Amino acid sequence: xxxxxxLYLIRRSINAVITIVLLLALVFIxxxxxxxxxxxxxxxxxxxxxCSNSAIALIIKQNGLTNPLWVQFxxxxxxxxxxxxxxxxxxxxxxxxxxxxxxxxxxLELVVTGSALGILIGIFTGSIAASxxxxxxxxxxxxxxxTAWSAPVFLVGFVLQLIFAYWLKLLPAHGIANAFLTPPKxxxxxxxxxxxxDGKWVYAYSVAQHLVLPAxxxxxxxxxxxxRLTRASMIDALDRDYVKLAYMKGLSKRTVVWGTAFRxxxxxxxxxxxLTFAFSVGGAVIIEDVFSYYGMxxxxxxxxxxxxxxxxxxxxxxxxxxxxxxxxVADLLYAVADPRVRxx
Amino acid sequence: xxxxxxxxxxxxxxxxxxxxxxxxxxxxxxxxxLGFFMKDKPAFGGLIIVAVFVIWGALEGLxxxxxxxxxxxxxxxxxxxxALIPSNPFVLNFSPSYKLQPPSLAxxxxxxxxxxxxxxxxxxxxxxxxxxxxxxxxVVVGSALLxxxxxxxxxxxxxxxxxEVIMRLTDAFLALPALILAIAVGVLLGxxxxxxxxxxxxxxxxxxARFFRAQALTIRERGYVESSKLSGSSSxxxxxxxIIPNSIDPIIAYVTLDFGTVILFLAALxxxxxxxxxxxxxxxxxxxxxxxxxxxxxWSIVPGIIIGVVVIGFTLVGDRLQDLIxxxxxx
Numbered sequence: 001x002x003x004x005x006x007l008y009l010i011r012r013s014i015n016a017v018i019t020i021v022l023l024l025a026l027v028f029i030x031x032x033x034x035x036x037x038x039x040x041x042x043x044x045x046x047x048x049x050x051c052s053n054s055a056i057a058l059i060i061k062q063n064g065l066t067n068p069l070w071v072q073f074x075x076x077x078x079x080x081x082x083x084x085x086x087x088x089x090x091x092x093x094x095x096x097x098x099x100x101x102x103x104x105x106x107x108l109e110l111v112v113t114g115s116a117l118g119i120l121i122g123i124f125t126g127s128i129a130a131s132x133x134x135x136x137x138x139x140x141x142x143x144x145x146x147t148a149w150s151a152p153v154f155l156v157g158f159v160l161q162l163i164f165a166y167w168l169k170l171l172p173a174h175g176i177a178n179a180f181l182t183p184p185k186x187x188x189x190x191x192x193x194x195x196x197x198d199g200k201w202v203y204a205y206s207v208a209q210h211l212v213l214p215a216x217x218x219x220x221x222x223x224x225x226x227x228r229l230t231r232a233s234m235i236d237a238l239d240r241d242y243v244k245l246a247y248m249k250g251l252s253k254r255t256v257v258w259g260t261a262f263r264x265x266x267x268x269x270x271x272x273x274x275l276t277f278a279f280s281v282g283g284a285v286i287i288e289d290v291f292s293y294y295g296m297x298x299x300x301x302x303x304x305x306x307x308x309x310x311x312x313x314x315x316x317x318x319x320x321x322x323x324x325x326x327x328x329v330a331d332l333l334y335a336v337a338d339p340r341v342r343x344x
Numbered sequence: 345x346x347x348x349x350x351x352x353x354x355x356x357x358x359x360x361x362x363x364x365x366x367x368x369x370x371x372x373x374x375x376x377x378l379g380f381f382m383k384d385k386p387a388f389g390g391l392i393i394v395a396v397f398v399i400w401g402a403l404e405g406l407x408x409x410x411x412x413x414x415x416x417x418x419x420x421x422x423x424x425x426x427a428l429i430p431s432n433p434f435v436l437n438f439s440p441s442y443k444l445q446p447p448s449l450a451x452x453x454x455x456x457x458x459x460x461x462x463x464x465x466x467x468x469x470x471x472x473x474x475x476x477x478x479x480x481x482x483v484v485v486g487s488a489l490l491x492x493x494x495x496x497x498x499x500x501x502x503x504x505x506x507x508e509v510i511m512r513l514t515d516a517f518l519a520l521p522a523l524i525l526a527i528a529v530g531v532l533l534g535x536x537x538x539x540x541x542x543x544x545x546x547x548x549x550x551x552x553a554r555f556f557r558a559q560a561l562t563i564r565e566r567g568y569v570e571s572s573k574l575s576g577s578s579s580x581x582x583x584x585x586x587i588i589p590n591s592i593d594p595i596i597a598y599v600t601l602d603f604g605t606v607i608l609f610l611a612a613l614x615x616x617x618x619x620x621x622x623x624x625x626x627x628x629x630x631x632x633x634x635x636x637x638x639x640x641x642x643w644s645i646v647p648g649i650i651i652g653v654v655v656i657g658f659t660l661v662g663d664r665l666q667d668l669i670x671x672x673x674x675x
Contacts, residue, residue: 015515018512019512019515019516019519020519022512022513022515022516023516023519023520026516026517027528030528030529030532031532034532034533034534143386146656146659146660146663147652147656149659150604150608150652150655150656150658150659151648151651151652151655152608152611152612152615152627152630152648152651152652152655153612154611154612154615154627154630154631154644154648155630155645155648155649155651155652158630158637158641158644158645158648159645161637161638162638162641162645166638278520278521279521281521281524282521282522282523282524282612283523285523285524285527285616286612286615286616289615289616289631289634290634300527300616301616301617303531304527304531304616304617304618305617307531309531309532312527312528312531312532313528315524315528316520316524316525316528319520319521319524320519320520320524323519323520323521324519327519
C-alpha cells in the first residue's frame, strides 16, 4: 500500500512537472508572438516608458534577448526552476518571488477558508435537498443555489457588504485587520495564523472579523456545485438496500439520513475540493478587489493596471502550481477515504 | 437534434404524460419546444429573459453597425447608435440634478436605474453595452465547440500518441483556473474587446475537447461505426458522418449553460480592468461605482443585478434542456 502511494506520487509529480513546463511554454509563446522584437521585450522588462536606449541595449544583452527562441526558452525554464521569476517593475527592483511571498499566504488563507465554508454549506444543503426530494425544501434550495451560481461574484460581495457591514454594522467591510493594532511577527505570512502563534489575541480577533465577509462571499459563489453533487450522490445512496434495511430496523429518519446514507454519499465530494479551490482562487481576485483585501488578487489587479507583465506571468505560474498541488491532495484524500479506489 | 426528441417523446408516451385524448402529438418543431418550456414556469421565465436579451442585443448591435456605416444618419433626431436608448450614454452632465441621482421615475425611463458621477443614465449605458455581451458568448462558445470538436474527436478516435499529445496540452490548460489564464492572456494581448474575446477563446476549448473525446471513445465502439469501417469508409468520412453528429446532441444543454458562464467571465474580466476601453461594459460599470459605494450603491449594484438576471435566464433554460436530453420530464 505504502509503496503504491509512493509510486503514484512520483508518477503524478512527473506529470505535474510536464504540465508546468507546458504552461510555461504557453505563456512564453504568447509573450513572444505578441511582442516580436528584442527591443519591445526589453521595454516590457524595463517597465518604464522613458527607458533610455543604452538601458534597453543593456537589458537585451543581460537577458540574451537576441538568442534563438529555444535557447531563451530553456534559460527561462532554468530560471523558473531556480526560483527566479523576474524582477517586479512596480515594486521597484524587488524580485518577483519575494513580492509574491508577502501576498500569497494572505490569499491562501482567504481561499482555503472560503472553499472549506462553501463545501460545508454545500454538503449540508445538498443532503437536506436529497432527503426531501421534490418537496418545498428541495425546490427552495435549488432556487437559492441557481441564483448564487448565476450572480457575478462581485455582486455577491457588494450585497454582503451592504447588508452586514453598512446596514447591520456587524462586520468590517474593508481591509485585512484593524490598522491601528500592532501586527504580529511575520512567520508564515498568513495574518490569522501568525497572530495566533504570536499570541496577539486582539489582532487575531480583528483578522477573523475581517475574514468573515470575503470568505462567505467566496462560499456563496461556490457552494452550488457541491450542493448539486451531494444531492445526486445522496439520492443514489438513499435508494440503496442498506438504507431500506435501516428504515426497516425502525431507525429514525435523522439517523438514517445523517448516519447511514450520508457517510457513503460524502466520499465523491472529496474530488470537488480541488475544483472549488481552483474556482475560489479565480473568485478571490475579484473579491479582494471588492473588499480591499490586500492579497494576490489585489497584487494582480495592480499588475494589470500597470501592464506589469513579469508580475502577471509569475502570478499565473504560482497559481498553476497551487492548483496542481490541490488536485494531487484531493486525489490522495479520495484514495484514503474510499478503500475501493486504486491508485494507478 | 433528432434523436433526443424521439427519445423524449417515447418517454413521455411511456410515462403517460402525453395527453392521449387530444389525438395529436407533436414530435418536433418550435411548437414542441414552446410547449415543453411552458410546462415549467421558471424555465419559461428564463426563456423570456433570454429572448429579450438576444433580441435587444441583436437590434442594438445592428443600430451600432448602422451608426458606424452612416455616421451622419439620424433616427428620431439622434444618431443610430443610441436612437433606441433613453438618453445619450456618453454625454457628460455635471449639473447636481443629473449627477449621482438614485433610481427614480423622473425623466422616465432615463433615471430608472439612477445616474453615475458623470450624469449619464445607467440604464442607457447598460443598454448600449448589450451587443458585446451577446456577441461574446456566441463567438467564444462557437469557437470552443469547433476547436474542441476537432481536437477532442481526433484524440478519442485515433487514440495512441495523438491522444496523448492532445490530452497533455488540454491538461496544461485545465491546470489553471480559467479566469486566471484569461486574465494573463487578455493583459498580454493589450486592451480592447477583441483581446478579451481571444483570451476567452484560448481558455474555453479544453473542456469541449475533453467532452468530445469521451463521446468519440464510446461512439467508435458502436456497431454502425464498425460496419462503416468494414465497408471501406475513410477515417475522415466516419468522423464527419458518424462520430461528430452523434456526439453533438448531449452537449446542447451544456452550451446553453455555458453562454451564461461566458457572460459572467466577461463581466469579471471587465470588472478587474482587463480589456478596458471607452465602450461601456456591464462589469466595468460596476467597478466604476466601487469608489462611490455604499453611498451611491445603485451604480455598482444595478449592473451586477442585470448580469445576474441574464445569466439566470440562460441557467434556467439550460437546466430544462438538460431534462429534455436526459429524457426526464420531471425531477
